[in-house]
Amino acid sequence: MKEYLIILVGAVLVNNYVLAKFLGICPFLGVSKKLDSAFGMSVAVIFVMALATAVTWPIYTYILVPKGLSYLQTIVFILIIAALVQFVEIALKKYIPALHKALGIYLPLITTNCAVLGVTILNLDEGYTFGQSLVNAVGSGLGFLLAMVLFSGVRSRVDAAAGSTPKAFQGIPITLVAAAICSVSFMGFSGIVDGLFK
Amino acid sequence: MKELLKPVVVLTVICVVASALLGLTYDKTAPLIAQAEKEASDAAMQAVVPGSTTFTELALEGMENVLIAAKDDSGNGYAFKVKDKGFGGVYNVMVGIGNDGRITGVKLLDNSETPGLGSKTGADAFTGQFPGKDKSLEGVDAVTGATISSKAFFRCVDTAYQAYEAVGEGA
Amino acid sequence: MSNPNKPSNWRVLTNGILKENPTLVLILGTCPTLAVTTMAVNGIGMGIAATVVLICSNIVISLLKNIIPDKVRIPCYIVVIASFVTLVQFIVKAYAPDLDKALGVYLPLIVVNCIILGRAEMFANKNTVLASACDGIGMGIGFTLALFAMGSIREILGNGTWMSGAEWLGIQNGVSLHWDNPIIVFLLAPGGFLVFGALIALVNHLTHGKAIKKKEFGCAGCPSAAACAAVRKGGADE
Numbered sequence: 327m328k329e330y331l332i333i334l335v336g337a338v339l340v341n342n343y344v345l346a347k348f349l350g351i352c353p354f355l356g357v358s359k360k361l362d363s364a365f366g367m368s369v370a371v372i373f374v375m376a377l378a379t380a381v382t383w384p385i386y387t388y389i390l391v392p393k394g395l396s397y398l399q400t401i402v403f404i405l406i407i408a409a410l411v412q413f414v415e416i417a418l419k420k421y422i423p424a425l426h427k428a429l430g431i432y433l434p435l436i437t438t439n440c441a442v443l444g445v446t447i448l449n450l451d452e453g454y455t456f457g458q459s460l461v462n463a464v465g466s467g468l469g470f471l472l473a474m475v476l477f478s479g480v481r482s483r484v485d486a487a488a489g490s491t492p493k494a495f496q497g498i499p500i501t502l503v504a505a506a507i508c509s510v511s512f513m514g515f516s517g518i519v520d521g522l523f524k
Numbered sequence: 525m526k527e528l529l530k531p532v533v534v535l536t537v538i539c540v541v542a543s544a545l546l547g548l549t550y551d552k553t554a555p556l557i558a559q560a561e562k563e564a565s566d567a568a569m570q571a572v573v574p575g576s577t578t579f580t581e582l583a584l585e586g587m588e589n590v591l592i593a594a595k596d597d598s599g600n601g602y603a604f605k606v607k608d609k610g611f612g613g614v615y616n617v618m619v620g621i622g623n624d625g626r627i628t629g630v631k632l633l634d635n636s637e638t639p640g641l642g643s644k645t646g647a648d649a650f651t652g653q654f655p656g657k658d659k660s661l662e663g664v665d666a667v668t669g670a671t672i673s674s675k676a677f678f679r680c681v682d683t684a685y686q687a688y689e690a691v692g693e694g695a
Numbered sequence: 696m697s698n699p700n701k702p703s704n705w706r707v708l709t710n711g712i713l714k715e716n717p718t719l720v721l722i723l724g725t726c727p728t729l730a731v732t733t734m735a736v737n738g739i740g741m742g743i744a745a746t747v748v749l750i751c752s753n754i755v756i757s758l759l760k761n762i763i764p765d766k767v768r769i770p771c772y773i774v775v776i777a778s779f780v781t782l783v784q785f786i787v788k789a790y791a792p793d794l795d796k797a798l799g800v801y802l803p804l805i806v807v808n809c810i811i812l813g814r815a816e817m818f819a820n821k822n823t824v825l826a827s828a829c830d831g832i833g834m835g836i837g838f839t840l841a842l843f844a845m846g847s848i849r850e851i852l853g854n855g856t857w858m859s860g861a862e863w864l865g866i867q868n869g870v871s872l873h874w875d876n877p878i879i880v881f882l883l884a885p886g887g888f889l890v891f892g893a894l895i896a897l898v899n900h901l902t903h904g905k906a907i908k909k910k911e912f913g914c915a916g917c918p919s920a921a922a923c924a925a926v927r928k929g930g931a932d933e
Contacts, residue, residue, distance in 0.1 A: 494897070503888070531766045534764055639882045
């Protein structure tokens with residue numbers, strides 16, 4: 327139990343995918359203008375991350391490695407993720423139209439979200455078991471959600487003050503500077519795992 | 525029907541051709557990659573056990589954190605490649621232990637520590653403290669601002685000593 | 696050259712380096728730009744790896760543009776790109792293992808670098824092989840230069856060195872400024888965001904805001920631009 331908690335807290339706060347590992351920056355900059363779209367996107371990401379991990383981990387461990395095909399990891403994983411996203415979209419549309427209406431537009435964006443491919447590869451690099459991988463995937467997704475939601479708040483403030491921003495910094499540059507400050511605040515969590523659990 | 529079939533056929537053909545080409549290049553590059561890894565590993569072993577040239581790997585049962593345990597062929601000591609978890613994830617250290625049970629050298633290998641902080645546990649200022657110390661590591665200071673990485677390093681050295689005792693010569 | 700809508704190959708090549716620099720003007724491929732640029736040499740390494748993939752995938756996709764059915768084009772592009780990424784991984788692992796360790800997970804993640812998929816979708820599937828190769832070279836050089844600039848700033852300020860760890864390029868030791876206390880924060884995540892923001896602002900300033908205004912957010916180059924725009928529009932309606 328404790329090891330799962332350590333992985334979870336580590337993934338959400340300490341090694342936050344967006345603010346510490348720089349994965350998923352495109353949606354972080356692109357879809358964080360509004361709180362509800364930031365939230366919807368993140369929920370879709372958590373869902374796909376967990377699903378992708380649940381599928382890629384067994385395929386890698388029980389098919390690719392025994393057959394000596396582990397070098398096909400990148401190509402197989404990205405195809406699985408692309409297929410999963412398609413499949414989820416079709417399934418949601420058919421069986422849970424309400425959810426599809428809420429999350430559907432975010433799904434096509436997720437195939438090329440490097441956080442999803444990143445989490446499936448990193449789980450194996452770290453040598454996590456299946457259970458640990460799933461916890462890490464959900465944790466990383468939650469970390470993404472936290473960063474997105476917090477940042478959409480920061481961003482609305484920054485955008486509201488756009489008039490007083492120097493001209494060269496308007497738009498993306500000031501957004502990145504704000505992200506830098508958010509990232510500083512997350513550095514404050516760096517000792518938390520050691521402090522809480524040991 | 526043809527409309528439906530063509531995309532599937534094209535995608536399948538592309539996948540098969542791509543995998544076949546990759547398989548071919550893998551066969552060509554795999555020995556090179558293995559050699560590069562072995563060279564890096566050998567160089568690290570030689571660096572931590574001064575005076576050594578070739579090593580014989582020792583079988584070690586039941587210690588999953590010890591990746592390699594090897595004995596210097598000219599009898600200068602032992603090298604242990606040990607893994608642990610650092611701040612950013614994977615953290616591998618090569619530890620050299622002499623016949624007198626004192627450390628002959630240490631070297632940080634694969635790691636994903638933060639550059640400028642945790643990565644300093646790989647710098648000479650830190651690793652240079654180890655040679656000549658025994659298991660207690662008395663007088664070795666952690667890197668300021670990189671406590672977690674330093675602790676991981678100390679755990680690696682500890683694991684290396686367990687392996688050293690397990691191979692029988694430490695007693 | 697007679698057709699004004701078809702720029703010459705030379706124009707295509709230089710466009711990627713300056714006017715449509717993928718990193719600093721189109722704002723594509725942000726993840727590797729921020730993640731690997733703690734050292735100047737890592738920026739060069741990532742830049743070269745991505746450039747090789749970009750040129751090769753541009754050429755192949757341009758060759759196959761009449762064969763690939765529209766419906767499955769994105770999966771086909773992904774397979775082509777992923778194959779070249781795996782190929783580059785083999786080469787880097789065999790000949791520059793230190794670079795492989797420095798780039799880590801970001802090497803396989805070139806697959807989802809939106810510069811590459813973006814150029815396949817925006818350029819290679821509607822242009823000749825030669826033009827696509829030029830586009831790949833130009834975009835690749837532009838990406839590499841931007842990463843090199845970011846890596847240099849962060850390494851000099853944050854570590855007090857320049858071009859250290861460049862043994863695989865044949866450069867020994869690099870330059871050391873012998874600072875006792877470099878500004879470590881530039882090597883950490885916040886420094887990445889800050890330097891990237893400042894560099895874009897600099898480009899903005901030098902071009903008087905023209906570069907960015909023309910392509911707001913650079914989303915035009917991204918394969919999921921339509922979906923992304925729908926998301927933003929949906930958000931703005933409420």
